[in-house]
Amino acid sequence: MTQTKRQNRIAMKYPWNDRAGKPSVIKIAALAVAFLPLLWIAASYKTNILGPRPITQAIHETGDWAIRFFLVSLTISPLRAITRWSKLILVRRILGLTALAYALLHFSLYIVDQNFNLSRVATEIWLRIYLLIGFVTLLGLVALGVTSTDAMIRRMGKNWNRLHRLAYPLAALGILHFFMQSKADVTEPTLMAGLLLALLAYRVAKVWDFDIAAVPTLIAIAVIAAFGTVLIEYAWFAVATRIPPSRVLLANLSFSHSIRPTWWVLMACLIPAFWAAIRPMIGNDGRKINPLSAK
Numbered sequence: 001m002t003q004t005k006r007q008n009r010i011a012m013k014y015p016w017n018d019r020a021g022k023p024s025v026i027k028i029a030a031l032a033v034a035f036l037p038l039l040w041i042a043a044s045y046k047t048n049i050l051g052p053r054p055i056t057q058a059i060h061e062t063g064d065w066a067i068r069f070f071l072v073s074l075t076i077s078p079l080r081a082i083t084r085w086s087k088l089i090l091v092r093r094i095l096g097l098t099a100l101a102y103a104l105l106h107f108s109l110y111i112v113d114q115n116f117n118l119s120r121v122a123t124e125i126w127l128r129i130y131l132l133i134g135f136v137t138l139l140g141l142v143a144l145g146v147t148s149t150d151a152m153i154r155r156m157g158k159n160w161n162r163l164h165r166l167a168y169p170l171a172a173l174g175i176l177h178f179f180m181q182s183k184a185d186v187t188e189p190t191l192m193a194g195l196l197l198a199l200l201a202y203r204v205a206k207v208w209d210f211d212i213a214a215v216p217t218l219i220a221i222a223v224i225a226a227f228g229t230v231l232i233e234y235a236w237f238a239v240a241t242r243i244p245p246s247r248v249l250l251a252n253l254s255f256s257h258s259i260r261p262t263w264w265v266l267m268a269c270l271i272p273a274f275w276a277a278i279r280p281m282i283g284n285d286g287r288k289i290n291p292l293s294a295k
Contacts, residue, residue: 015027015031015094024087024090026087026088026090026091027090027091027094029091030090030091030094030095030098031094034069034094034095034098034101037061037065037102038102038105041058041061041062045058055109055112055113056113058109059106059109059110059113060181062102062103062105062106062109063102063103063106063134063177063178063181064178064188065102066099066100066102066103066106066141066174067099067171067174067175067178067192068099068192069095069096069098069099069102070095070096070099070103070141070167070170070171070174071171071192071195071196071199072095073092073095073096073098073099074167074168074171074196074199075195075199076088076089076091076092076095077089077092078199078202078212078272079272081212081213082212082213082218082272082275082276083272083275084213084279093148096144096145096148097145097148099141100141100142100144100145103137103138103141104138104142106138107134107135107138129180130176130177130180130181133173133176133177133180134173134174134177134181136173137170137173137174137177140166140169140170140173141170143163143166144163144164144166144167144170147160147163147164168196168199168200168203171196172196175189175192175193175196178192179193179236179240180240186233186236187258187260187261188261190229190232190233190236190261191229191261191264191265193229193232194225194226194228194229194232194261194262194264194265195225195265195268195269197224197225197228197229197232197265198221198222198224198225198265198268198269201220201221201224201225202221205217205220205221213276214276215273215276215277218269218270218272218273218276219270219273221269222265222266222269222270222273223266225265225266225269226262226263226265226266226269227262229261229262229265230262233248233260233261233262234248
């Protein structure tokens with residue numbers, strides 16, 4: 001067995017190790033963050049903080065965290081290219097598998113809520129479109145998860161890239177499921193949709209050979225994502241609710257009650273632009289990263 005294979009086996013044995021078999025601070029931090037929501041949900045269940053229907057609330061919480069971790073995993077490649085911090089790539093797989101774990105727990109708790117009546121679960125999924133969308137998303141996440149190992153990457157070759165391009169459509173389906181489950185209060189799904197738009201804009205910019213670490217490109221992505229967030233929120237209220245969508249547009253211009261998702265998206269997307277602007281002043285380690293190698 002070669003030295004490289006031995007190192008890979010050691011790294012695979014302990015998920016907090018890097019490829020050299022040494023403990024990685026960033027991977028340890030990612031694993032700790034992955035468990036925090038689960039610990040909070042479990043503690044809240046034990047202390048009756050989850051309300052009169054704790055299982056139902058736990059279903060919502062685990063589903064929300066599945067989408068959050070999935071989106072965070074998709075941000076790793078753009079942030080790696082923008083910050084030139086190559087070690088970020090070490091946590092992408094951890095975050096993606098964390099999203100899958102919370103999605104599986106989300107579905108398992110739904111089965112518990114249905115008293116383990118699998119025929120009823122199957123019927124509900126077939127009859128309720130938002131449940132069907134969620135189930136399709138779960139199946140897609142399982143496919144991405146089981147093919148995320150180094151061995152599967154080598155075995156599948158180019159087919160691995162084709163399969164994992166489904167990550168963005170799956171994220172969109174997961175957010176749509178979140179919208180339909182949330183009904184009138186769609187603040188967080190709208191925020192997630194705006195962030196997904198930013199990630200898609202980043203990929204388009206990369207395909208069109210824009211400098212994806214340049215300040216003008218990042219500002220353009222932020223503006224596009226913010227404007228798209230307004231349109232998504234407007235479209236949802238226009239199609240899915242009886243609330244006048246014009247009120248939503250006016251709410252984005254008022255800060256008297258709360259800050260609307262579009263402004264959060266704009267601020268979040270401008271942070272990388274700010275970093276790109278100040279990076280020349282603080283210097284870097286000189287290492288270059290090929291953004292085309294990122295997922």
